[in-house]
Amino acid sequence: NAGVTQTPKFQVLKTGQSMTLQCAQDMNHNSMYWYRQDPGMGLRLIYYSASEGTTDKGEVPNGYNVSRLNKREFSLRLESAAPSQTSVYFCASRDYFGQSYEQYFGPGTRLTVT
Amino acid sequence: TQLLEQSPQFLSIQEGENLTVYCNSSSVFSSLQWYRQEPGEGPVLLVTVVTGGEVKKLKRLTFQFGDARKDSSLHITAAQPGDTGLYLCAGGSNNNDMRFGAGTRLTVKP
Numbered sequence: 001n002a003g004v005t006q007t008p009k010f011q012v013l014k015t016g017q018s019m020t021l022q023c024a025q026d027m028n029h030n031s032m033y034w035y036r037q038d039p040g041m042g043l044r045l046i047y048y049s050a051s052e053g054t055t056d057k058g059e060v061p062n063g064y065n066v067s068r069l070n071k072r073e074f075s076l077r078l079e080s081a082a083p084s085q086t087s088v089y090f091c092a093s094r095d096y097f098g099q100s101y102e103q104y105f106g107p108g109t110r111l112t113v114t
Numbered sequence: 115t116q117l118l119e120q121s122p123q124f125l126s127i128q129e130g131e132n133l134t135v136y137c138n139s140s141s142v143f144s145s146l147q148w149y150r151q152e153p154g155e156g157p158v159l160l161v162t163v164v165t166g167g168e169v170k171k172l173k174r175l176t177f178q179f180g181d182a183r184k185d186s187s188l189h190i191t192a193a194q195p196g197d198t199g200l201y202l203c204a205g206g207s208n209n210n211d212m213r214f215g216a217g218t219r220l221t222v223k224p
Contacts, residue, residue: 004156043204044214100164100206105156105158108155
C-alpha cells in the first residue's frame with residue numbers, strides 16, 4: 001500500500017517548456033487535489049477532482065490544466081512554464097470518514113523554472 | 115493575506131520544554147486539521163477536530179478547537195527532537211474548500 005505517489009520528484013524547466021506531473025493513489029479515494037507550496041504562503045489549491053470524471057478550479061488555477069484519468073490517477077500539466085511556477089507541488093487524495101475527511105499527501109515534486 | 119494565521123512563525127526550544135502554537139482566523143470552519151511536515155516530504159495528518167471546544171490528545175500533543183470554531187491550538191508537552199518539523203493547520207468549510215495556514219516551523223534542540 002503505497003498511498004499517494006508522485007513523479008517526478010525533481011524537475012528543472014526553461015521558460016516556455018511544458019511538462020506533466022503525475023499522481024496516483026491506491027486508497028480508492030474519490031477526491032484528489034493538486035497544491036503548490038511556496039515559502040510563507042502555505043499550501044494553495046490549484047485544481048481538484050471531487051470524483052472520477054469531474055475537475056474544478058481551486059485558488060490559483062491560472063497556467064495549469066488537469067486530467068482525472070481514472071479513479072487512481074490525477075495529472076497536472078503546465079503548458080508554458082513561467083518562473084512564477086517555481087514551487088513544490090503536492091498531490092493529495094481525500095475521503096470522508098465519520099464526521100470528517102482524511103487527506104493524504106504525496107512526497108511532492110520540486111519544480112524550478114529558469 | 116492568509117485566511118488562517120499561524121503563530122509563531124518560527125520556534126526554537128530545548129528538549130523537554132513545553133510549547134503552544136496557534137492557528138487563528140476570522141472565518142468559521144466546519145472542521146480543522148493539523149499536519150506535520152518534515153523536509154522533503156508531504157504533510158502528514160495528525161488530527162481532525164470538528165466540534166467547538168473539542169480537545170483531542172495524541173500522546174504528548176494536545177489539540178483544541180475554539181468554541182466558535184474560528185481558532186485552534188496545539189500544545190506539545192516535553193518536546194523531543196523528533197517533534198521538529200513544520201506544523202500546518204487547515205480549515206475546512208465544505209468537503210472541497212480547505213485553506214492552509216503558512217505554518218509554524220518548530221526546532222527542538224537536544
